[in-house]
Amino acid sequence: MSTDNFEITPIGFISTPFKQKFGIPRQSGIAGSAIGKIQIAKPFNDINAFRGLEKFSHIWLTFCFHLHRDKAWSPLIRPPRLGGNEKIGVFASRSTFRPNNLGQSVVSLKKIERVKNDIWLTVGGIDLLDQTPIVDIKPYIPYADSIPYAEAGYASKPPKVCDKTEFSELAQKQLISISKKYPDIATLIHQLLSQDPRPAYKDKEDDREYTMSLYDFDVRWQWNLKFNFVVSITDAVKR
Amino acid sequence: MSTDNFEITPIGFISTPFKQKFGIPRQSGIAGSAIGKIQIAKPFNDINAFRGLEKFSHIWLTFCFHLHRDKAWSPLIRPPRLGGNEKIGVFASRSTFRPNNLGQSVVSLKKIERVKNDIWLTVGGIDLLDQTPIVDIKPYIPYADSIPYAEAGYASKPPKVCDKTEFSELAQKQLISISKKYPDIATLIHQLLSQDPRPAYKDKEDDREYTMSLYDFDVRWQWNLKFNFVVSITDAVKR
Structure with missing residues (x-):
């Protein structure tokens, strides 16, 4: 040393x-x-x-x-x-x-x-x-x-932005109760998904479901070529 | 700890x-x-x-x-x-x-x-x-x-710039030999003085001579209200 x-x-x-x-x-x-x-x-x-x-x-x-x-x-x-x-x-x-x-x-x-x-x-x-x-x-x-x-x-430009996020009916319901504690959570999810957090080596046509943890929740979403689709926002599985 | x-x-x-x-x-x-x-x-x-x-x-x-x-x-x-x-x-x-x-x-x-x-x-x-x-x-x-x-x-603006530096005849002579080893030294001295390195609590009308060390040299200069005047650039006194 x-x-x-x-x-x-x-x-x-x-x-x-x-x-x-x-x-x-x-x-x-x-x-x-x-x-x-x-x-x-x-x-x-x-x-x-x-x-x-x-x-x-x-x-x-x-x-x-x-x-x-x-x-x-x-x-x-x-x-x-x-x-x-x-x-x-x-x-x-x-x-x-x-x-x-x-x-x-x-x-x-x-x-x-x-x-x-x-x-x-x-x-x-x-x-x-x-x-x-x-x-x-x-x-x-x-x-x-x-x-x-x-x-x-x-790194001359920010990561490619996909500026559209849709929430499933289920996710929309879940957002209503979660928003009481975290008012900006829908915006935050949109901002995080818009930078495309998927692994770099994914396929272009990728219908896999990804899970990202946020606060105490698991956010599940898919990329469907034109926008990010949030499937559900559920209590996090213990890791 | x-x-x-x-x-x-x-x-x-x-x-x-x-x-x-x-x-x-x-x-x-x-x-x-x-x-x-x-x-x-x-x-x-x-x-x-x-x-x-x-x-x-x-x-x-x-x-x-x-x-x-x-x-x-x-x-x-x-x-x-x-x-x-x-x-x-x-x-x-x-x-x-x-x-x-x-x-x-x-x-x-x-x-x-x-x-x-x-x-x-x-x-x-x-x-x-x-x-x-x-x-x-x-x-x-x-x-x-x-x-x-x-x-x-x-700290919303850069330090006030005094964009004029003059060198005494002595300093100009000294610069000629020093420039062989440090070609940019005159520009560097100008840039350093233009940010006004004098202590914050100096008087406005300040004719004191200051000494700044640079490489192996002592740079002596005065602030004379309109420009910085470099008196001499001599081999550094051992500190």
Whole structure:
């Protein structure tokens, strides 16, 4: 171990609708209705440390890909955007299988709350697994961070959007009761499906039924060439 | 110590012109002529890990504020942009005095070279101290990272620019020989001075002579209300 190594302590943990990797947006900002709540951990739960942050519409989260923490990194990975066939370097990607397991996402800042000794930040447009450890929060500074004209190789455009989602009669009924607790769930499902979360190596004509977990629910859907068809939204099977 | 803690290993170190904090641009991208070279450390010096990165014009560096590694963080800091008087929260800033000591900068990617077993990345527009440990490299993805319309509180505009630099006769002579080794040094000095690196609490009418170190040189200059006047560029006094 090098003496240049150093230790990281999470400053908090984020609660998100995403209980498993499948279905998570491939970058932040894609699903605006994907809301997360960060609970700040001791000793970082000092409201002074957040003074002025409310003036920023967007913030950077630095986080740890915690499910990969004990797994080896690999020099080459297969990004889903390249059809799952072509290999590129791990540092040319934002793959989770990377040295140091650090990720970064820009998210919208909705709310900062103090509840007794706890501090909660509500953020939108997230792409993080539930209970991801947050290791830093920084303001987004457009004059430094925003480079609209940057060239971005294979990731120059957002994932292809299918902008139509239909819900079965069953799914519509289920939505009525679920919406009481999660008012934006229909919009969220639409946003997640529109980025086409199916595995990269699927067939074009693919009538398979996929299941994605969201909050405590299993969302089942099919792709039928013209739109995404949500079959059902049922209580999650215990995993 | 929490079991959620984890250890970070630098993937490389960057050589930069900035031998001390004073004068370093306050964000990346401000001084395009500020060039750095990252030497990738073992075992990350596998050229495969960088395959495809050359297609990106800009990359994110995640790094460690190594000079602050053993120093305490503070909930409140005084950002130079607010005149050094007003305090804001450390998470509402990009201050170096922060928990976990992690920084992030977007820089332009100039070159990736393999020399025997070494890998070198040349990057521009840097704001990093010489020998900063780099802990991650990721491609810049405009559709996810670029939010030109984001609101940014006190940091909504770049630092005020003074777009005129004059060199004394002595400094001009010195530039001739220095330029043989560092062809862009005059441009770099101009870019660094134009962001006004003087301490935030200086007087408006300030005829003090300041010294900034750059490569192996001490650059002495004065602010004379209308432009920056470079007095001399001499071999650095040993510090």
